[in-house]
Amino acid sequence: MLPPPPGVLFTKHPTNQTVSQGNTVRLGCAVQGLMEPDIVWLKDGEKLYSTDQMFITLGEQHWETFHSVKSVQQQDAGQYWCEVEFHDLTFSSQRAWITVEGVPHFIQEPQDVATFPNVPFNLTCAAVGPPEPVEVLWWLGGVQEGDPRLSPSVLQIQGVNSSVKFYCEAKNTRGISVSRTGTVHIKVLPSAPSELQVQRMVDNNVTLSWKPRSTGHSKLSRCIIQVSRQSTQKLDLPHQEVLVPPHIQVLSGLRSYSNYSVRVACVNEVGASPFSPWLQFQTPESVPSTPPRNLTFDLLEQHLSLNWAKLQDNELQGKLLAYKVQWTLGGEPQEPLLFKENSAQLSGAGRFFNASFQVSACTSVGCGPWSPPVLVLPSSVEVQVQRSHMWVGLMLGVLVATVVGLLLTVLARRRGKETRFGSVFKPPGPESSVSFTAARSFNRGGAEMKESTLDCLGISDDLKDKLQDVLIPERLITLGHMLGKGEFGSVREAYLKMEDSSVHKVAVKVLKSDVTSSGDIEQCLKEAAYMKDFHHPNVIQLIGVSLHRRPGQRLPIPMVVLPFMKHGDLHTFLLLSRLGEQPFDLSLQTLVQFMLDISRGMEYLSSRNIIHRDLAARNCMLNEDMSVCVADFGLSKKIYSGDYYRQGSVSKLPVKWIALESLADNVYTTQSDVWAFGVTMWEVMTRGQTPYPGVENSEIYEYLIKGERLKKPLDCRDDVYELMHSCWSPVPKCRPSFQHLVSQLEALWVSVSPTPLLKEPLLYVNLDGEEREVCRDGVGAAMAPGPEEQTVAAASSWSVPWQRRGEDEEQDWLMVGSGAALAIGGDYRYIIGPCGGLEEEGEEGEEVGGGAGRRHTLQEEMRDEDDDVIINV
Template identity: 80%
Template sequence: MKLILWISVFFFRSLVGSCDSGVVFTKHPSNQTVSQGNAARLGCAVLGVSEPEIIWMKDGEKLYSTDQMFLTLGETHWETFYSVKSVQQQDAGQYWCEVDFHGLTFSSEPAWITVEGVPHFVVEPQDVATLPNAPFNLTCAAVGPPEPVEVLWWLGGIQEGDPRPSPSVLQVQGVNSSVKFYCEAKNTRGISVSRTGSVHIKVLPAAPVELQVIRMNNNNVTLSWKPGFSGHAEISTCIIQLSRRAARRLDLPQQEVQVPPHLSVLWGLRSHSNYSVRVSCVNEVGASPFSHWLHLQTPESVPMTAPRNLTFSLSEAELSLSWAELTEEELQGRLLAYKMQWTLGGEPQEPLLFKENWAQLAGGGRFFNSSLQVSACTSVGCGPWSRPILVLPVSVQVPVQRSHMWVGLLLGLLVASVVGLLLTIFAQRREKETQFGSVFKPPGPESSVSFTAARSFNRTCSEPQESTLDSLGINDDLKNKLQDVLIPERLLTLGHMLGKGEFGSVREAFLKTEDSSVQKVAVKVLKSDVTSSGDIEQCLKEAAYMKDFHHPNVIQLIGVSLHRRPGQRLPIPMVILPFMKHGDLHTFLLLSRLGENPFDLSLQTLLRFMLDIARGMEYLSSRNIIHRDLAARNCMLDENMSVCVADFGLSKKIYSGDYYRQGSVSKLPVKWIALESLSDNVYTTQSDVWAFGVTMWEVMTRGQTPYPGVENSEIYEFLIKGERLKKPAQCRDDIYEIMHGCWSPVPKCRPSFKHLVDQLEALWLSICPAPVSKEPLLYVNLEGEEGELGGVRGEEEKVTAAGVSSWGVAWQHREGQEEEEEWLMLGSGAALAIGGDYRYIIGPACGPPEGEQGEELRGGRRRESLDALPEEVKDEEEDVVINV
């Protein structure tokens, strides 16, 4: 027998060509047909392996089973079995065994296990959507073994016809209401029942929901919405109705857009105008009802026309001016002032500003023979100039009733006189030209010579040129990313400082755009003592991250500019960001609790703040961005009181109030840092979740410093013992449970930001079951442009966002403040937006200059916001209260 076995082995080796490997299968699994519920056993034997590593495979996948057995047939000859005690339909398939030997895989011949039992479905009937009484087909297929298999249909609880062979197609002539259906498959082993499907009747879709403005750029508004119930039919288009609310309602032509995506851009709207918009969606049945009206207001712009009918009355004592007011549509914004420019003897004079459409100027004689023009100005800038008028005494003015011939003659004489005077002056100047300039004033009895250079130059240095990214010494990838957001420095006008820290400052600024409008922005400026390209590159890397951010709860980069420094090789980088009118969230929370006039923040409002932050962080984590410095001080409040996550790494170069220097390591916000980041200096999205939990605690305590009584150097020992932040007073258990889950010592056990968004949304809706819309909040003005802290704004002055109720005001009124606000010209951004260097601001009654008042407005209003805090918290928060 042994001789016969070795001869067989030799024969198998010669067949498979594996003499060199020494591995050969002496037994292969065999095909089996098994009744459902019975046992099955497959066998396989291999020769040439000293230790058995025989793996069973099923349909290309490895099988892991404790029922596998090994039997020794010889020193290198092994047999194994794979058993299934109770065969089910899912055990049917193709089986074989494999052996790995010296990096090569050897496989046996495959075998099939066929399971006999009740039929199993390969095609089950699916749900159907149809028009009323329209025919449709249903399909059902089942197989054995054993065969044959017959199918019986049930529709609306009634048997449809007799059994028919599988596969089966049921032709339905139509129904006029929704019904259920299923099929039965039968063979000699029994009956199987398919899933239950539904026939849906197609109907009109429901009205769209969550209509909102997601972007407003100049006069273009981007809308988004979500479709309602589809009516069991595909929604292909949506209809947008738009009307403008002015003196009378004006309905504009409706638009039809293809969907998805469910958004649309409304182009060419009027500036500073109120609009209403609603949406309806269409499927093959028809159009849905319209959504609720969404009310929005477009941003301001410069006036579109010049003031008309400019007239004057001149005497030695005064000059009186008047002109026609512009209409609301012509202004395209809120009127700040009228600007008058005038020239005398061909030389431009200091511009003047007026609040009303008339003015009385003392010393009328100084305006004789001057040319005047008037322009209207909004916060964005000034509009076109009126036609110039020439100021002459009454005796020189020609009565309107005179003949046109006399009018023409006098005007011709006047023009000839002016031309002659100019020629005489030009000739005198030509006689006194020098190599570099001209003497303009003729000598007299006590003459003094004034000299105007024809050209100024310096032999040792060239004129400063605009800085470019090539001058920074940064890598090419970073240059390419920032090239399209580089803004020339000449378009940027820096205003007063909003705050500063260890490595830089934040300043208010005004950015002039391509269409000559002016946008208020915030500029982060690196300190002027920067000397290395590495510092600049680190600053610009953070700007490059922000370049691609597009989310309503994440601050977005406007651009990057480079400030050229005389005598310095490297310019100073400036990162340009949107101006956040209401400052940082931490300061807002502090003022609500410790300000001069404290105010209440409802639980719904605090939850809304947390939800905004969570949505912003969910967006960042989806883009694999790790913030590393999430805290209330780095979350900003925009004009609609929405929270935007800000300061992506750059914040650590600016704000330093809550950082602790640990040995030689750079400053760290230790009270917000996760346990693993403190121990191993490792930062992940899970460490950002830890910081989000601390930020939730800040919101619920309305700006308290975390871990009161624990020093920064003691935080790690405090946390490693299992201690955590205590539940704030008046904090609900379910809210504290969410924040406490963010502080798990195991990072993987902390919730994701997506899960946090879902939790907070559910919690918010449980408190406010109405659709998500911002409730009225208290308005806190931290930057002082619209009046001092403590002032009141009327209901008609509520800030409005697209379709969202604005923030009401609950501050105490201060006597006489309204008049002061109406005369706000110099200290705020209004004067910068209007342009010019103003030393005089002329009131309606020719009041005194207000330059000193303007200087007070520049710095005093921001100081008053900080002065509203008690002395005991000023030192603690001095590096955090920075309005961006």
């Protein structure tokens, strides 16, 4: 463990803790001296990726991180510490142990056993406390085996001749734990393979694949492949033995345009399985492998007759279409001729005198090689030509030998030396001189790195087509400081140069540099593709996509360019209104306005057949005029047919926002988004409280199936609660549509709107200069829109508690990462205080200042937000 370098200091280390099973435990770690540290928690040497981890700034270059477990189990026991990277070096905090007391915890459970009949074998079971000691009792086939014995326990079985179930019990003073149930299997022959198919054919190479069925409770070691030609009904190739897995093999050396049959059997330690059924396939055609042979001619007075030998089927390698005859006369190629048979009759014999002929066979793929040329001459002239050709060849041989001899003589008189840049020769003579010939030249100004394109990402063609017209050259983007950071990437402030040379502030989602697979990149860009076609004031819009080229890397990093949301996400805004250092009031009109903005955005998405699947206050952003935009489409799906989407794989999902039918059957519809909107309304009315307080994630389904729902928030009007409660009907079709919700909320907004002359005070903090002045400013009343308008005009005099004025305005920010299953954003929470950092802590970690209690509560609620995400819904 390396000590931190000078200037870098761990100001807080995790401490040893002993807790009972089911209780809560939290570890803390703080580091000072780094601008943007990458702090990672480890347990027993393995990195932890938890949605419960959060980061808080304690001051300039001073960061604190927590790792908490709400319900500790035995598997959470172990050694914990945190690490931080600095200049390619890793530094660690002190290490602390978490000790969990409870019922025994299995460290080795009995595993399934595969054996031959009546062969002895052993079963092992081990469990630990605390508290100790732990006793183990075995059960085999429903019958207790022997007396309890101390852990670890080994049960010796003399052998069985049929399958049987078994498990073990572990007992200490806290209670009894039951292990998994294992099975003793008897090894048998495997079943015949299934789904034998030809995956692809390239030339004469055929790729086969198959799937094993029952392995007979014994690992398959190899598979046997038999191949035969149907024309001969013989094994055309010797059988091949292939090591498995993978269950795939390439057959080479097959003949083109031939019918084959193939079958497969697989072998385990008991023996070989039966063969699969024969699979018939035909190899593709090819061009003929050889030219036609024995091309001869017969020159008569009236016509020229050509003949050649037919090609055999194995030489044709396909179905013969025609023989192609090409000829030249006086060195000029003539129009080629096609013939179905292996002979040709050409009229006008005189015009073919001194003509040269060649022939080739053609299939549907193409024509094969040409036969040697044959010159058409009368028989007497032909003999004389052959003799003259012999004398010409002899003279050419003598000439070549003479030239080679002269060259060797010249080279022997000169001594040469090759260098990496050219050749240096030293000619004879009394004076030494050097002649240098450059081998290549060099350009000292290296070429600039080429601009990246979507073609180099390895993504689907459909996704490339969608993003091509929004691709922004990297040179137009200047990245600023970080707004948020997660496991897979970060969100950064940036400046975008437009075509008219103006510069606009934007937010850029950048994939982490060590995420290099095309799959992760495609997942990131799919969210951008969804946003590309969105044009609504209450739905965040895509500005563009850019690609950051990295030297020495195959794939560039995608960057998704989005509008800069100055006031962060709605959930954090609601929390700060209630728990911030300077709480401020939010009127019912303002809260209803928030809900109305969200409902309008979701009505637009549902009209475009988009299911959001992660609607929550944390995924709604506040723009410049404090209107709400629905954002974060990492879990969204477009419905192409029908009215529902079924989640096909296990993923991380926000349990407390998911509809009852989605928890039960993984089915997502627009009605399940309505359920999540009702929970979001509850978040707004409670100013950011965590839904279902006191109910664990694992208990949510049982809680809802009994008819329980979120309780009415304090100071919530009955008509508001009735509207959100209607979103939680157990029958999806009985829930209101987003169109109905918009109309209801518009009417509700009008009913709670004050008269145009009244202004409702809003408390805010003026952070100009050194002094903090508490002021009151009015919120202008907004009129209800006409039918053609999409959103209510925002209040004219919004003032935000953490917002600076003037030149320092852009240095203060608050950004919370996006929801689960995103390539960017994700599980970590990076939080900046109202003035760029939280107040300093004392030596023992207690916060100094009047706002300490509120600030602690805010941090706890920020952590609770991600506690509502579990796996395997």
